[in-house]
Amino acid sequence: MLDLSRLREQFTDFSSYQSRHQVLSAAKLKRAIEALQSCEKSWQDYQGTLTLGKPRRLVAGFRESPAHRAPCGVRPTPVTVAATDGSQIYPDRNIEPTFYLLNISRIAFQYGTFERPIMESVPQLRYSTKDLEDHFDEIVESATRDVVSAIRDEFELSELLSVARAVRIDGRPIVAMVDGTLIRWMVRGLRNPALEQRLIARYARLLEQFREEAIPLCSYVSFPGGTEVVNLLRVVLGEGDPDTESDPETSLEGLVDRKIFEKVLGPRERSAVFESASHIQREYESADRICFFYVNVPLPAGGCEVGRVEIPNWVAQDPQTLDLVHSVVMSECEKGNGYPMILSEAHEKAVVRNQEKDLFYHLVEKEMHTAGVPFSASRKSLSKRRPSV
């Protein structure tokens, strides 16, 4: 039970704190925008600085002026767009035997035609060691959710490759899209080096395959919290070493990239393309390393939202493909009232509803009983399912 009356005073403190910070933030933002605009003429100078200095904050790499803006072109018609999303039922440590479920949706639309769309979902029940050999016990015991999420992310990408291959039509442009980031930095936090290496290698191979088959891949991050461009601007402003205390009055610390681009980009424009400096990128082929740009997505009620689009290097390097991705993302956001419509559909199709979850457990239990395998749930998990008065 949440005692809201006890929270009231805390809400007031929260809003006072925020209003004090608003003033500081506005000044920071102004400084950041000025710094960005100053790059227009001198950006090549900074490229040199970064390579020499090797700053430890993640600083966006760039090959054109960071202040560059590009308008959105016309999306080609017809065009094929494919998307996948995933959800899961995590292993429940209160239930024996151990298993988990991944559910990946596959969506493909042939825009501009009357061809029937693909809208399906692929479930995978995982219970044996066959997929990750001796890592399964570790999966169950430690960092369970993170590992299952990492495996699910990989499954989403492999299904995306599969559906894109299945629906592509000769001579018709295609874009494959996912939600979230393509930079799998979270794999490094799994506390299982052997498993991490396996996952990274497989992921790198998937990225390669998209490139080998010339299927432009992109991801969309809604409400991005990235600061790589801000960190770049901190270098431009001569802010010191990451280890020294930054002066709260002048530092850009605390500012996020999207705040800058909300002010700087015109409707539907994209920013310059930046290279992510995330360390995990070293594991990928140079052509597959992930770059990103920001887009201004106009909202139906007015105003805009800035989204981050991530693409592999090979897509970023080809102006036509880059424009294709930009126009497809914008078209999706327009049809989806500010968020890519096809990603919403992919999400809906991947979601496992509570009723379905209950039915799933019921069916697994029934199957185990039929096979004479003991299936037990702890008293704790049962009490959660049927709390009584």
Add this chain to the structure above:
Amino acid sequence: MKEKIAEVVESSTRAIVAEVYPEAEAPAFGSWVHVPSADGSALYGLVSHIEIGSVEPSRRAVAYGKTPDELRKEMPHVLELLRTTFRAQILAYKDPKSGKIRQTLPPHPAGIHSFVYPCDDDLVRSLGEPYDFLRTLARNPDPAVPVDDLLVAVLRQIQAANGGAELGNEALVAAGRVLARLLNEDHERLQSILRRAA
């Protein structure tokens, strides 16, 4: 026999609810459909309610300002996620042993996931005299259905299946007479129905 058009998703001895296949055409209000069984029996129902809505209960149709063609081209999921369902009142069944059609409630309801077919003219004619099903319809209507309108549609069906405007008149008159006896306390109601069926 025609192609199957729908599948039973709810079933009772009085009615079925069926979902229409995306490629199929939904049956008309007041038309007959039948649900055959492997054992040779079949149920005959009159379509009393047709509904179009979202497949997912939590998602609702909203206005987009696009024509159906535009939706198919740019938002194909919208039409994919719509489905048509209909309810049909079961008013007759075929006895598997004798092959005879009895105009009364069946001994057993249709199985869920059974296929539903439209009735061709021959079948509609075989659901003819003495029009006993009209008694069930008129006396025990489905509370959610405007039964008079259903009766109008049924009469028109009978006329059409028996040859249309000219040739079907005899059948229409015969059915009308049965209805008249059923509704003899409400002359105005009868007149309204017959007027609309003509």
